[in-house]
Every structure is written in structure tokens, then in C-alpha cells.
Amino acid sequence: MGIYEYTRMPFGIKNAPAHFQRMMDTIFQEEILESWMVVYIDDIIIYSETWEDHVHYIDRVLSKCIPINQKFSLKKCNFGQQELLAPEHKVSGLSLAMDQNKVAAVVQKPVPKSIKEMQSFLGFASYYRNHIKSFAHITSNAAFSQGLGEALHQIQIVDVEPGEGVIFYISRQLKDSDAKYGATQTECLCLVWALEKLHYYLEGAVFExxxxxxxxxxxxxxxxxxxxxxxxxxxxxxxxGNMTII
Structure with missing residues (x-):
């Protein structure tokens, strides 16, 4: 007989992800608040505008890990990347794009032959709905004719791709309770819904x-x-926000 104790976080425990995330947030609280680091459970992303800052930030993170004996797998680390795959998306300094491997998985999925298979396919494809214009309309049933849709654009201020770039497409079907609204009220509903949906992008920002x-x-x-x-x-x-009628 004796005491059995884990020396690492085991898989399968219900509260393990939340506990591990809380621990990582506590360890790297300063770095996260300084807005050059993102932590998602055991994935760490460090971003910077210059190479010098990047090296400095990496040094800070590694220096903080040494005293607590936190280790990294070198084969899973990538340094000095201009783009990377962060949970199912390709992220760069200029864009947030779909992972083409995931897109291929959707395209290669067999044609649904039952309601259950159709529901499964729509749920699978819905993961990238923010990149698909009018997704709710495209996937709606034949009896449905109305919905809400908006797009979040950003003016490019770099020389690489001047002009407007789409950040997100958002859409949803009208609920039964929304059918009582007139055209103007529906436009207002759409505006408020879009503001709430994109809150983390628009809060505190000046936009049109x-x-x-x-x-x-x-x-x-x-x-x-x-x-x-x-x-x-x-x-x-x-x-x-400042509203412009077009």
C-alpha cells in the first residue's frame, strides 16, 4: 500500500483542461496582460512586430519556466514564423485563414443521405461559417427566405495588399419571434445582433x-x-460607431 500521485496532468479527467488553463494564466499573467502572448491550455503563441522583440519575449517566457520545471517538446516548437496554425486556423500578421486540410475534409465528406447525416455535415461545416458569406442562407431549408447577415471589414494599412480585407462574415436565420418586425426594425435587429456578435473586435474601437x-x-x-x-x-x-447610409 502507498500513495499514488500524478507527476503530470493526466488525460481524461473532466476538470483537467480548466485547471491547467488556470495554472498557465496565473504563471504568464504579466505576459498576457502586455498583449504579446496567447495561452490556450498547453499551446503558447508569442507574437511581435520586430525580431529583436520576438527573441526578448521568448527569453522571458523560457526564463519563467525554468524555476517551476516546466518543459517543452522541441519538436513541437516553431520559432520566428510569419504564419502558423493556431487551433484549426492559419494565422499571420495580415490574415486569419482556414486550414486547407480541414477544408479538404469538408469537401471530401460524402453526400448526406439522411437527416442525421445532414445535421452532422452542417455542424461539421459550421466551424468555418465566419469565412463563408451568407452561410445561414446557403444552409437554410427551402421554405426559409429571410435571415440576418453582416461582414466585418478592416482597411489594410500595409503596402502588401492595399484596400479592404474581410475579417468575418456572420449570419443567422430569422427566428419565429423576429417575423413580426418590419423592414426597419429588422435592420436594427441585424445591427444590434452584429455589434454583440463582434463585441470583442469593436469594443473601444472607432469604426464605420x-x-x-x-x-x-x-x-x-x-x-x-x-x-x-x-x-x-x-x-x-x-x-x-459612425453610421453611413449607402
Missing amino acids: VYKDCTALKSLLRMKTTNRHTLRWKIATQEYR
Whole structure:
């Protein structure tokens, strides 16, 4: 008889990922707050604008790991990369793209032959819905004719690819409760839904909103006691967006 104790985090324990993530966040709290490091469980991404900063950041991370006996597998490490695969996406300084191996897996999937297989396929393909324009409309059933859709663009300020670049496409079908809204209210619903969906990108940022509904501006400015409109007005007031009618 004796005491059995793990010396490393074992697989299969329900709370293991959350516990490990909390430990990593505590260890690298300063680095994460300085916004040059991202930690996702046992994956660490260090990013910088210059090579000198990159070397300095790597040195800081490794120096912090030595006293606590934290080890890395060298064959799993990549240094000085201009692009990399971070959970299922290809990330670079200019873009966030789909992993072509995952795209090939979707393309090569057999044609669904039952409702269950169709549901499985849609769930599988939905992982990359942010990269597919009007995904909700494309995958909707034949009886469905309306939905919400927006796109988040960023003006490129580098010489490599001047112009606008798409960051995300977002879309969803209209719910039964949304069918009672008129055209202007639906436009407002779409705006508020998009702001909430893209909150982490837009919070604190100055941005432009392009809409083709002139009445939308009036709806957000008018005095009203309608609870839906009031909620939408309050939701838009926390953002620094400027609306342009096109």
C-alpha cells in the first residue's frame, strides 16, 4: 500500500483542461496582460512586430519556466514564423485563414443521405461559417427566405495588399419571434445582433457602419417607449460607431 500521485496532468479527467488553463494564466499573467502572448491550455503563441522583440519575449517566457520545471517538446516548437496554425486556423500578421486540410475534409465528406447525416455535415461545416458569406442562407431549408447577415471589414494599412480585407462574415436565420418586425426594425435587429456578435473586435474601437436603410438612423434617434427599440438604442450607445447610409 502507498500513495499514488500524478507527476503530470493526466488525460481524461473532466476538470483537467480548466485547471491547467488556470495554472498557465496565473504563471504568464504579466505576459498576457502586455498583449504579446496567447495561452490556450498547453499551446503558447508569442507574437511581435520586430525580431529583436520576438527573441526578448521568448527569453522571458523560457526564463519563467525554468524555476517551476516546466518543459517543452522541441519538436513541437516553431520559432520566428510569419504564419502558423493556431487551433484549426492559419494565422499571420495580415490574415486569419482556414486550414486547407480541414477544408479538404469538408469537401471530401460524402453526400448526406439522411437527416442525421445532414445535421452532422452542417455542424461539421459550421466551424468555418465566419469565412463563408451568407452561410445561414446557403444552409437554410427551402421554405426559409429571410435571415440576418453582416461582414466585418478592416482597411489594410500595409503596402502588401492595399484596400479592404474581410475579417468575418456572420449570419443567422430569422427566428419565429423576429417575423413580426418590419423592414426597419429588422435592420436594427441585424445591427444590434452584429455589434454583440463582434463585441470583442469593436469594443473601444472607432469604426464605420454602412447601411442602406435611411429610416434606421431615425429609428435609433426617435423618442419611444417601445421596449425592443429602447433595448436596441441602449445596446448601440456603448459603441463608437459612425453610421453611413449607402
